[in-house]
Amino acid sequence: MRYVLGIDIGGTNLVVGAVSEDGRRILGLESEPTGAPQGADHVIERIVAMAARTIAAARAAEVDVEILGVGIGSPGPLNTKSGVVLLTPNLGWVDMPVRDRIATRLDLPAALDNDANCAMAGEWWVGAAQGARHAVTFTLGTGIGGGIVVDGKLLHGASDVAAEIGHITIETNGRRCGCGNDGCLEAYASGPAIARRAVEAIEAGADSSLQGIAAGDLTRITAQTVYQAAAAGDPLALEVVQDTAKYLGVGVANLINILNPEVVVICGGVTQAGDRLFTPLRREVTRRAFRPAVQACRIVPGALPGTAGVVGAAKVFLDAHR
Amino acid sequence: MRYVLGIDIGGTNLVVGAVSEDGRRILGLESEPTGAPQGADHVIERIVAMAARTIAAARAAEVDVEILGVGIGSPGPLNTKSGVVLLTPNLGWVDMPVRDRIATRLDLPAALDNDANCAMAGEWWVGAAQGARHAVTFTLGTGIGGGIVVDGKLLHGASDVAAEIGHITIETNGRRCGCGNDGCLEAYASGPAIARRAVEAIEAGADSSLQGIAAGDLTRITAQTVYQAAAAGDPLALEVVQDTAKYLGVGVANLINILNPEVVVICGGVTQAGDRLFTPLRREVTRRAFRPAVQACRIVPGALPGTAGVVGAAKVFLDAHR
Numbered sequence: 001m002r003y004v005l006g007i008d009i010g011g012t013n014l015v016v017g018a019v020s021e022d023g024r025r026i027l028g029l030e031s032e033p034t035g036a037p038q039g040a041d042h043v044i045e046r047i048v049a050m051a052a053r054t055i056a057a058a059r060a061a062e063v064d065v066e067i068l069g070v071g072i073g074s075p076g077p078l079n080t081k082s083g084v085v086l087l088t089p090n091l092g093w094v095d096m097p098v099r100d101r102i103a104t105r106l107d108l109p110a111a112l113d114n115d116a117n118c119a120m121a122g123e124w125w126v127g128a129a130q131g132a133r134h135a136v137t138f139t140l141g142t143g144i145g146g147g148i149v150v151d152g153k154l155l156h157g158a159s160d161v162a163a164e165i166g167h168i169t170i171e172t173n174g175r176r177c178g179c180g181n182d183g184c185l186e187a188y189a190s191g192p193a194i195a196r197r198a199v200e201a202i203e204a205g206a207d208s209s210l211q212g213i214a215a216g217d218l219t220r221i222t223a224q225t226v227y228q229a230a231a232a233g234d235p236l237a238l239e240v241v242q243d244t245a246k247y248l249g250v251g252v253a254n255l256i257n258i259l260n261p262e263v264v265v266i267c268g269g270v271t272q273a274g275d276r277l278f279t280p281l282r283r284e285v286t287r288r289a290f291r292p293a294v295q296a297c298r299i300v301p302g303a304l305p306g307t308a309g310v311v312g313a314a315k316v317f318l319d320a321h322r
Numbered sequence: 323m324r325y326v327l328g329i330d331i332g333g334t335n336l337v338v339g340a341v342s343e344d345g346r347r348i349l350g351l352e353s354e355p356t357g358a359p360q361g362a363d364h365v366i367e368r369i370v371a372m373a374a375r376t377i378a379a380a381r382a383a384e385v386d387v388e389i390l391g392v393g394i395g396s397p398g399p400l401n402t403k404s405g406v407v408l409l410t411p412n413l414g415w416v417d418m419p420v421r422d423r424i425a426t427r428l429d430l431p432a433a434l435d436n437d438a439n440c441a442m443a444g445e446w447w448v449g450a451a452q453g454a455r456h457a458v459t460f461t462l463g464t465g466i467g468g469g470i471v472v473d474g475k476l477l478h479g480a481s482d483v484a485a486e487i488g489h490i491t492i493e494t495n496g497r498r499c500g501c502g503n504d505g506c507l508e509a510y511a512s513g514p515a516i517a518r519r520a521v522e523a524i525e526a527g528a529d530s531s532l533q534g535i536a537a538g539d540l541t542r543i544t545a546q547t548v549y550q551a552a553a554a555g556d557p558l559a560l561e562v563v564q565d566t567a568k569y570l571g572v573g574v575a576n577l578i579n580i581l582n583p584e585v586v587v588i589c590g591g592v593t594q595a596g597d598r599l600f601t602p603l604r605r606e607v608t609r610r611a612f613r614p615a616v617q618a619c620r621i622v623p624g625a626l627p628g629t630a631g632v633v634g635a636a637k638v639f640l641d642a643h644r
């Protein structure tokens with residue numbers, strides 16, 4: 001059977017897998033810390049070693065495995081045509097020809113796209129947005145990434161920086177964002193922003209089981225601990241999740257009013273909160289977006305947690321090479 | 323030569339013209355008050371009478387005029403496939419089959435689209451967005467309409483309500499908008515919102531030449547009087563224009579971060595303010611949007627003031643009928 005290597009380069013982890021040509025099967029899936037501080041050469045070598053093991057695992061699992069090429073998802077901004085990552089603060093890369101370096105080392109053709117675009121491509125190909133003509137993905141993590149499908153095609157825009165939906169302003173004079181702007185969605189609903197809002201509430205005197213978890217060191221509070229405390233019924237954590245749903249709802253409503261998609265997919269750890277997130281999120285969207293646009297649109301969690309980026313990177317390769 | 327009738331149905335005025343097949347020439351342009359309170363039948367009859375005069379004027383101006391059909395722009399929401407306007411509060415229409423009624427009365431094939439989409443189509447065809455693969459139009463008037471071109475095609479979305487960019491939230495807990503949402507761009511930067519901000523400042527004690535113009539009746543202050551006072555150097559009016567640029571800049575930056583277009587076109591009376599609007603607008607966008615997206619994008623006034631809707635309606639017909 002024919003496979004494509006999917007490589008998802010994250011600031012924290014590298015994920016590699018061999019994705020079948022129909023997107024339904026993944027062989028030899030591997031995840032490792034990125035180790036960005038060791039430098040770009042180390043990261044490339046780690047990717048090449050993981051890819052070799054993935055190919056070996058795929059060949060061990062199945063006879064007649066043919067590897068067509070490599071799809072690579074990376075934080076951006078990047079140039080999809082030249083295959084060069086222009087700048088990634090998390091990885092410390094500047095003008096890094098990551099596509100050609102990996103292609104040369106593996107002796108396989110390769111394609112490069114933004115990591116959040118890859119997640120959208122994966123969800124659209126075989127996940128929660130399958131069959132949609134117009135779709136949007138919000139990927140919530142350290143930042144908030146986005147992917148947009150218009151008329152069945154990933155939207156790249158004039159210079160490969162479309163779908164930066166974490167950086168739409170939802171409060172004109174709001175919280176300062178890491179990008180330098182004030183009031184970005186990311187400054188309210190990313191993982192660190194969720195933790196920060198919980199910490200601020202505790203510092204302002206709120207009572208919460210999070211204080212016990214933090215054991216005197218509030219920097220130990222992460223988005224993950226907030227979700228866990230919310231699942232256990234902690235009132236402050238529930239309020240933080242509710243507020244997250246509200247802010248995210250503003251962002252989702254904006255995208256629905258602009259693009260009128262059939263589906264909005266929410267990806268990332270925050271979806272663990274389940275209905276505690278999605279019920280107030282849908283309520284906020286219904287309140288804010290145009291009724292015929294809301295009625296046309298499902299808001300759903302991603303169907304490929306942990307693998308959307310790898311699967312979508314493979315899809316990006318297939319689209320670029322046929 | 324071959325022409326298409328363009329009909330721009332507004333809440334205030336009807337505009338009709340015969341647009342040449344290449345979009346470069348308009349014959350028999352007419353404008354009349356819509357007279358919506360007299361009812362839908364009267365409006366349709368007025369459109370038909372205007373169209374007949376326009377056709378006669380075109381035939382008087384040129385030999386061998388062939389009218390291919392009719393393009394109609396109307397406030398929405400509407401269904402481009404069925405040609406039915408679902409609801410227009412300004413006109414009082416509900417489920418109005420405007421395309422087929424006009425087509426029958428004129429005995430010509432017709433096509434229908436949203437008025438703001440038509441403005442985008444006109445600017446994209448022969449105006450300020452000509453040649454762009456990705457473009458956005460903001461049309462500022464009583465409301466704020468929008469049009470989006472992606473990959474050289476008007477974006478309609480899943481249910482013909484894409485590009486409602488007047489109703490993106492820019493202040494999560496901001497001013498109440500006519501649509502029921504809080505903090506919409508339209509609640510800050512539409513004509514009535516511009517007038518309202520000036521009136522509020524005067525009521526709060528600000529000194530302005532607008533008080534003389536209003537002669538004791540602040541309801542006489544309109545966006546138009548604010549632009550005029552700003553052009554004459556009135557400090558309060560200048561501040562209102564500056565704030566308008568800032569709010570509009572938030573909206574434009576959001577669209578640039580989402581769509582990464584080559585051009586954003588600003589249409590409507592507000593563009594009379596010229597550099598007093600565009601200089602702070604561009605500054606705000608540069609501050610807020612991603613640098614590679616800002617660098618790829620021109621922000622310009624519309625090139626077809628008063629006729630973008632008619633020209634674009636003709637283009638919508640041509641696209642639907644070949």
